[in-house]
Amino acid sequence: MKIAAIICLLIVTIFLPPSFFQVRGEEESVGDDDWTVVTCDGNLLMDYLKQRITFFNNVLIKNPRGSLRADRLIIFLTPDGKKVERTEGEGNIRIKMEEKTGTSDKVIYYPEEKKAIMLGNAVVSSGSNSVRGGQITFYLDKKEMEVQDTPDLKYIPDDDYDVNF
Amino acid sequence: MLKNFTSLVIIGTSLVLAGLLPAEEEAGSPGSDLLSFSPSPTPVTDLSPVPAPSPSPSSSSSPVGGLPVSSDFASGDNPTSSSPSPSAGSSVAPSPTPVLITPTQEVSGGFIRYIPDKNGDMEWKLDGTTVKFLSPTCLEIMDMKATSLSAKIGYLTITVGKVLYYTDSRKAQAEGEQITVRRENMVLTGRGFLWSPNLKQIRVFEDVKVLIKEKGNLGLFPL
Numbered sequence: 001m002k003i004a005a006i007i008c009l010l011i012v013t014i015f016l017p018p019s020f021f022q023v024r025g026e027e028e029s030v031g032d033d034d035w036t037v038v039t040c041d042g043n044l045l046m047d048y049l050k051q052r053i054t055f056f057n058n059v060l061i062k063n064p065r066g067s068l069r070a071d072r073l074i075i076f077l078t079p080d081g082k083k084v085e086r087t088e089g090e091g092n093i094r095i096k097m098e099e100k101t102g103t104s105d106k107v108i109y110y111p112e113e114k115k116a117i118m119l120g121n122a123v124v125s126s127g128s129n130s131v132r133g134g135q136i137t138f139y140l141d142k143k144e145m146e147v148q149d150t151p152d153l154k155y156i157p158d159d160d161y162d163v164n165f
Numbered sequence: 166m167l168k169n170f171t172s173l174v175i176i177g178t179s180l181v182l183a184g185l186l187p188a189e190e191e192a193g194s195p196g197s198d199l200l201s202f203s204p205s206p207t208p209v210t211d212l213s214p215v216p217a218p219s220p221s222p223s224s225s226s227s228p229v230g231g232l233p234v235s236s237d238f239a240s241g242d243n244p245t246s247s248s249p250s251p252s253a254g255s256s257v258a259p260s261p262t263p264v265l266i267t268p269t270q271e272v273s274g275g276f277i278r279y280i281p282d283k284n285g286d287m288e289w290k291l292d293g294t295t296v297k298f299l300s301p302t303c304l305e306i307m308d309m310k311a312t313s314l315s316a317k318i319g320y321l322t323i324t325v326g327k328v329l330y331y332t333d334s335r336k337a338q339a340e341g342e343q344i345t346v347r348r349e350n351m352v353l354t355g356r357g358f359l360w361s362p363n364l365k366q367i368r369v370f371e372d373v374k375v376l377i378k379e380k381g382n383l384g385l386f387p388l
Contacts, residue, residue: 034378035376035377035378036376036377036378037374037375037376037377038373038374038375038377039373039374039375040373042373043368043369043370043371043373044353044355044368044369044373044375045366045367045368046346046353046366046367046368046369047364047365047366048313048318048319048321048365048366048367049317049318049364049365049366051319053353053375055373055375080319081318081319081320081321081348081349082319082320082349082350083349084377
């Protein structure tokens with residue numbers, strides 16, 4: 001009887017899907033593009049009571065879609081430490097993603113709201129077009145951009161227009 | 166008559182004692198010189214860095230992880246195997262130059278230690294292959310892996326090859342050692358670190374690299 005039970009258990013174990021044996025930290029399936037690497041020239045401070053990680057000196061964030069550089073970066077994690085609540089980059093912000101580039105003094109990103117705010121001398125350029133402002137807010141899910149304190153806006157359309165005055 | 170006999174006995178005893186004492190000193194008085202190797206347990210107990218030292222060199226205590234700790238000396242000799250008996254000391258030639266003895270204790274073969282927080286709840290599980298006292302306030306831990314058991318901290322493991330832990334300041338430090346810190350969906354690597362369990366902070370000094378893997382990759386930056 002016991003031998004039969006052991007054989008049944010073995011058969012069930014063999015035919016279980018591989019996802020059944022996933023280890024902790026890999027509950028959600030991640031693809032090949034779902035990675036981000038953060039490096040810095042200085043040191044790193046992890047405060048696991050306040051759930052924040054601070055990178056110092058020439059921070060570089062890279063993922064398959066682009067890169068971001070900053071003098072300092074702080075990652076604020078959720079209280080359980082499982083997800084990123086928000087990230088703050090400070091000093092000489094330089095963003096590169098495909099054709100777009102951006103610079104500012106500070107950038108804050110809220111992943112839950114899918115909102116990114118570039119603060120202080122913010123400039124976003126795409127080819128010959130650019131927008132400049134004291135604060136530029138991106139709503140990533142809506143694909144909208146809000147510019148505040150705009151000294152200038154340079155827009156050159158791709159198509160030629162006949163403008164009649 | 167009786168007085169004379171008593172006086173003779175006293176004088177005789179004094180003479181015998183006076184004659185024997187130098188002979189015993191030549192054989193080696195145990196524990197008389199702290200700058201040379203001594204098999205006597207007395208100086209070991211006096212210089213032992215642990216709060217509860219073993220009463221004899223062959224016995225053991227367990228300051229870390231409840232595992233037996235063997236007394237050892239900086240010279241690398243094991244007192245239980247070299248010349249444990251004072252009577253055998255006469256056959257050992259005294260060292261020509263005195264060497265300062267720093268007694269240490271060592272746990273080998275693996276250990277596990279649970280570290281509680283201020284409320285007495287288990288906060289960390291610490292395991293490693295060996296731990297050794299380098300000084301009364303400094304421990305050397307090899308192949309350390311610290312695993313958080315606290316729900317407040319969440320999933321967090323720290324893996325380092327060699328760590329120095331200072332009992333007075335309660336800080337762990339490793340210079341130039343490769344460190345790996347794992348959290349949910351995150352792996353941090355670097356070289357050299359300073360860990361303060363009291364402040365709940367880890368500082369990594371060089372070659373910092375953090376890999377974050379998460380579904381949709383929207384958790385870090387709008388890239």
